[in-house]
Amino acid sequence: MLVAGKACLILALAVCLYGIGASLYGARTRRREWVASGRRAVYALAGTAAVAFVALEAAFLRSDFSFALVTSHSSTTTPAFYRATAVWSSQEGSLLLWLLLLSLWSSLILFVTRRRLREIAPYATAVLLGLGAFFAAMLVFLESPFDRTVGPLPAEGAGLNPLLRHPSMMIHPPMLYSGYTLFAVPFAFAVGALVARRLNADWIRSTRPFTLGAWFFLGAGIVLGARWSYSELGWGGYWAWDPVENASLMPWLTGTAFLHSVMIQEKRGMLKTWNVSLVLATGVLAVLGTFLVRSGILDSIHAFGASTLGVPFLVLIVAMISGSIWLVSSRAAELRSDHRLDSLLSREAVFLLNNLVLVLLCVAIWWGTFFPLIAEAVTGRRASIGPPWFDRFTVPLTLVLVLLSGIGPLIAWRRATAANLRRNFSRPLAAALAALAIALVAGAGSQPDALIMFVLAGFVLGAVGQELVRGTRARRVMAREPVPLALVSLVRRNRRRYGGYLVHAGMAVLFVGIAASSSFADERDVELVPGQAARVGGYEIEYVRPTADLVAASNGRLERIDFGAEVRVTGDGRSRTLVTERSFFPSAGPMLGPVSRFFEGEATSEVGLDAGLRRDVWVSVAPDTRRLEPRVEEGDEVFAAAEDDLAPAERDALLAEALRGLVRSYADDPPPATFRLLVSPMVTWIWVGALIVFLGGLIALWPSPRAVSRRVTAAYAARVGREARAPV
Amino acid sequence: MDYLVILVVLALVVLFVSAPLRRRRAGEAAESAARADLEAARDAKYREIRDAELDYRTGKLSEVDWRALDRGLRAEAVAILRRLDDLESPTSGRDGRS
Amino acid sequence: MAMDPARKRTVRLVAALSAAVVLAAALVYTSFSASSEARSPSQLLSQAEPGKTYQLTGRVVAGYERNGTVTNFRVRDRTGEVSVPVRYEGVLPDPFRAGREVIVDVRKKGGVFVGEKDSLVTKCPSKFTAET
Numbered sequence: 001m002l003v004a005g006k007a008c009l010i011l012a013l014a015v016c017l018y019g020i021g022a023s024l025y026g027a028r029t030r031r032r033e034w035v036a037s038g039r040r041a042v043y044a045l046a047g048t049a050a051v052a053f054v055a056l057e058a059a060f061l062r063s064d065f066s067f068a069l070v071t072s073h074s075s076t077t078t079p080a081f082y083r084a085t086a087v088w089s090s091q092e093g094s095l096l097l098w099l100l101l102l103s104l105w106s107s108l109i110l111f112v113t114r115r116r117l118r119e120i121a122p123y124a125t126a127v128l129l130g131l132g133a134f135f136a137a138m139l140v141f142l143e144s145p146f147d148r149t150v151g152p153l154p155a156e157g158a159g160l161n162p163l164l165r166h167p168s169m170m171i172h173p174p175m176l177y178s179g180y181t182l183f184a185v186p187f188a189f190a191v192g193a194l195v196a197r198r199l200n201a202d203w204i205r206s207t208r209p210f211t212l213g214a215w216f217f218l219g220a221g222i223v224l225g226a227r228w229s230y231s232e233l234g235w236g237g238y239w240a241w242d243p244v245e246n247a248s249l250m251p252w253l254t255g256t257a258f259l260h261s262v263m264i265q266e267k268r269g270m271l272k273t274w275n276v277s278l279v280l281a282t283g284v285l286a287v288l289g290t291f292l293v294r295s296g297i298l299d300s301i302h303a304f305g306a307s308t309l310g311v312p313f314l315v316l317i318v319a320m321i322s323g324s325i326w327l328v329s330s331r332a333a334e335l336r337s338d339h340r341l342d343s344l345l346s347r348e349a350v351f352l353l354n355n356l357v358l359v360l361l362c363v364a365i366w367w368g369t370f371f372p373l374i375a376e377a378v379t380g381r382r383a384s385i386g387p388p389w390f391d392r393f394t395v396p397l398t399l400v401l402v403l404l405s406g407i408g409p410l411i412a413w414r415r416a417t418a419a420n421l422r423r424n425f426s427r428p429l430a431a432a433l434a435a436l437a438i439a440l441v442a443g444a445g446s447q448p449d450a451l452i453m454f455v456l457a458g459f460v461l462g463a464v465g466q467e468l469v470r471g472t473r474a475r476r477v478m479a480r481e482p483v484p485l486a487l488v489s490l491v492r493r494n495r496r497r498y499g500g501y502l503v504h505a506g507m508a509v510l511f512v513g514i515a516a517s518s519s520f521a522d523e524r525d526v527e528l529v530p531g532q533a534a535r536v537g538g539y540e541i542e543y544v545r546p547t548a549d550l551v552a553a554s555n556g557r558l559e560r561i562d563f564g565a566e567v568r569v570t571g572d573g574r575s576r577t578l579v580t581e582r583s584f585f586p587s588a589g590p591m592l593g594p595v596s597r598f599f600e601g602e603a604t605s606e607v608g609l610d611a612g613l614r615r616d617v618w619v620s621v622a623p624d625t626r627r628l629e630p631r632v633e634e635g636d637e638v639f640a641a642a643e644d645d646l647a648p649a650e651r652d653a654l655l656a657e658a659l660r661g662l663v664r665s666y667a668d669d670p671p672p673a674t675f676r677l678l679v680s681p682m683v684t685w686i687w688v689g690a691l692i693v694f695l696g697g698l699i700a701l702w703p704s705p706r707a708v709s710r711r712v713t714a715a716y717a718a719r720v721g722r723e724a725r726a727p728v
Numbered sequence: 729m730d731y732l733v734i735l736v737v738l739a740l741v742v743l744f745v746s747a748p749l750r751r752r753r754a755g756e757a758a759e760s761a762a763r764a765d766l767e768a769a770r771d772a773k774y775r776e777i778r779d780a781e782l783d784y785r786t787g788k789l790s791e792v793d794w795r796a797l798d799r800g801l802r803a804e805a806v807a808i809l810r811r812l813d814d815l816e817s818p819t820s821g822r823d824g825r826s
Numbered sequence: 827m828a829m830d831p832a833r834k835r836t837v838r839l840v841a842a843l844s845a846a847v848v849l850a851a852a853l854v855y856t857s858f859s860a861s862s863e864a865r866s867p868s869q870l871l872s873q874a875e876p877g878k879t880y881q882l883t884g885r886v887v888a889g890y891e892r893n894g895t896v897t898n899f900r901v902r903d904r905t906g907e908v909s910v911p912v913r914y915e916g917v918l919p920d921p922f923r924a925g926r927e928v929i930v931d932v933r934k935k936g937g938v939f940v941g942e943k944d945s946l947v948t949k950c951p952s953k954f955t956a957e958t
Contacts, residue, residue: 001733003731003734004734004737007737008737011737015741019745032748034748034749037745037749040744040745040747044745047737047744048737116764117764118761198765200769201768202764202765234917234919234920235944266772266775267772267776341838356845360846363850371857375858381864383861383862383863383864384864389857389861393853412788412789413780414780414797415797420790424787470786471782471785471786474786478785494778526895603920604920622918624892672894674894674895676917720802
């Protein structure tokens with residue numbers, strides 16, 4: 001299937017180029033059949049990309065080692081789920097996934113708008129196919145997933161990097177790429193709207209679900225990455241301001257800004273230039289995010305390695321930026337605002353401030369991320385900045401953002417009644433004061449940043465709560481429904497508003513978790529022998545005894561050796577046992593001995609985690625395997641000498657026996673092991689807050705029931721018409 | 729085997745993508761861009777009216793302010809509806825105004 | 827004190843731009859002073875002020891020692907044999923291994939370079955094969 005796969009990719013590239021030509025020709029000559037053909041080219045792209053992807057998946061699932069990619073990223077001992085997801089652990093496979101997702105979302109939007117947006121859609125099609133052509137060209141010419149394995153067919157592959165053997169790590173890339181590719185849709189339609197000079201509300205209305213969807217998936221991808229980092233790596237943190245992390249956050253920030261400011265454009269016809277610039281910037285940042293991981297231009301732990309893609313990507317980004325700037329400046333007339341801001345005391349004004357803060361955040365993060373390159377350009381030497389610098393800027397900006405997210409729900413559109421402000425703010429302020437009292441009592445006074453965040457979160461939660469209560473009450477007055485039904489129908493009829501409020505509430509909870517866990521965590525790195533204990537964060541953690549195990553894969557072959565520790569955590573009036581381990585995976589290197597290869601390959605941590613609402617107790621271990629070295633060397637020598645005398649089955653059995661002996665000796669006579677002990681308050685609030693955010697996002701995303709909107713539309717038309725005709 | 733797959737996919741793609749060019753379908757009624765824009769504006773205006781009412785009922789607007797705002801929004805909605813009507817039947821100008 | 831709309835707009839625009847300019851200035855100033863220069867081992871050997879933090883990038887040399895929570899290892903140039911000794915206190919990252927590329931913030935202290943806590947980053951290998 002190697003040849004078929006390669007041919008599919010070439011066909012995909014050809015289809016893209018054809019589609020660009022057909023769409024542009026159809027747009028210029030107003031010949032609908034060419035536009036339709038161009039649209040079908042997008043569907044065909046999705047089809048050919050899907051065929052190629054399925055072929056690659058099939059190869060991974062059946063461990064077809066004639067594919068070079070399968071040999072280098074999978075093995076027969078890899079469980080089926082990870083074999084399937086190993087496809088995108090590689091540069092080539094991930095590019096194919098990106099192309100597939102781009103083509104799927106593009107097909108969806110073009111299908112949904114096939115009878116509308118007649119003037120914009122062809123140009124949008126051309127832009128989407130242009131992006132597709134770029135990725136297809138890279139897959140065909142530079143990073144082919146369908147290369148044949150060089151040399152004889154190997155019996156075993158290198159296996160999936162064990163660090164990636166975690167469910168969230170495997171869902172994380174598709175989520176992220178969905179976010180990035182979904183942002184391409186509003187980008188393409190913005191370009192189309194600019195080219196066609198049709199900059200009114202319709203294109204925003206049609207692309208809104210995609211923008212929301214992109215925001216949703218990208219956000220989910222970011223949170224999953226943070227969760228994986230916390231619970232799978234032996235480090236204990238969830239965010240490091242690493243360039244790749246920042247690259248996914250930046251388009252999410254501008255996307256969030258866009259979702260807010262676009263509401264102002266819908267209502268007042270304002271901010272057209274700002275909105276179009278935001279959505280173009282988001283598209284550029286999404287491509288930049290994709291590029292950063294695989295370019296090698298910045299030092300990051302996520303380095304995908306290959307820098308052959310650096311130059312093409314740079315060219316694409318420069319083209320996108322310069323094209324965007326030219327389009328916006330040449331369409332200045334059509335981008336003029338219809339109205340002005342009515343009053344500073346309005347939700348519109350709060351949204352504007354929110355936009356400003358989000359963009360400032362994005363700029364600060366961008367500066368910090370690209371600083372090594374900037375410094376090199378300015379001073380000739382590369383220099384980098386660490387997390388403390390990022391915190392210095394992002395913490396105050398985030399505090400302002402949270403404050404705004406509480407004020408927004410309390411202020412009316414257009415022009416709020418100043419006299420009502422006291423009534424609207426008093427309860428949320430009371431909630432803020434209550435939060436202050438609770439936080440001070442809990443001992444948060446020592447960290448002012450965290451304290452302010454707690455107070456602001458109290459304010460936001462109070463505001464959202466008040467709005468839900470008042471809205472339900474209003475609904476009951478209007479429709480005489482019982483409370484639970486009133487609440488449900490309130491949210492159903494005002495999804496954007498209440499979905500948005502829920503998102504704000506979730507973000508407040510999430511930031512409380514971040515503030516608490518970063519300001520009040522207690523961490524120690526200690527060396528312990530069995531029986532020894534250490535005190536961290538009010539808990540006593542005792543190294544009870546070592547654990548040692550050989551773990552076999554589903555096909556019977558040995559997958560890894562686990563060395564670890566059982567620890568007892570005492571505190572809070574109770575005692576719990578946690579197990580933490582280090583897993584040693586064998587390396588596939590040909591020069592290594594059969595025993596020592598287990599200690600020359602990858603090692604991953606299995607963290608011992610006791611998660612709770614108030615705090616997490618987190619333990620990881622780095623066992624000392626040096627004492628085993630003499631036995632390991634001896635084992636290598638024994639097997640080398642006996643190499644020719646043994647049949648493979650005998651050899652495997654003896655190897656298993658030798659390894660079992662090794663493992664037992666660690667358990668019987670364990671050397672001191674190094675532990676990282678971490679007590680982190682309220683980390684769980686981060687994940688809970690994220691879930692609330694996504695629930696709110698889903699509510700806002702969910703299309704309104706058609707019957708309701710039709711009824712509403714008809715009713716309003718009737719009332720408006722009646723009243724307009726009534727004598728004044 | 730590979731070449732068979734390639735051939736089939738290629739044939740399908742070519743047939744599928746060229747289909748609109750091969751048949752001459754009678755032009756379907758094009759939804760004019762102006763109409764779509766007006767409909768979007770109308771929906772947005774209705775949403776504004778509902779939002780204003782909800783703002784009043786949740787205490788963010790006084791009754792006086794709300795009624796003034798509501799009147800203004802309704803007038804704007806009427807203007808949009810009139811423009812939509814004019815699009816449909818440009819000859820039936822009600823009072824000579826467009 | 828009613829301003830006409832045009833002036834209001836100008837005021838707001840000026841306010842927003844000022845905020846942006848202030849932020850930009852803060853960004854530029856603080857980043858240059860808070861940054862640590864990237865150095866390779868040979869650059870570090872030839873010129874390193876004691877007490878100043880540098881970001882060292884290079885490959886881990888085989889044969890490092892762990893004594894409890896302290897690890898003494900050497901970092902060599904990506905292509906070359908010049909290496910510097912590093913003393914790092916704390917748990918090593920999961921992918922840490924001889925031959926891997928690392929980034930660590932270090933400060934010169936006597937004959938050794940002391941690594942800052944939690945600043946050791948090991949680059950994930952792009953392919954799961956034995957490193958040479």
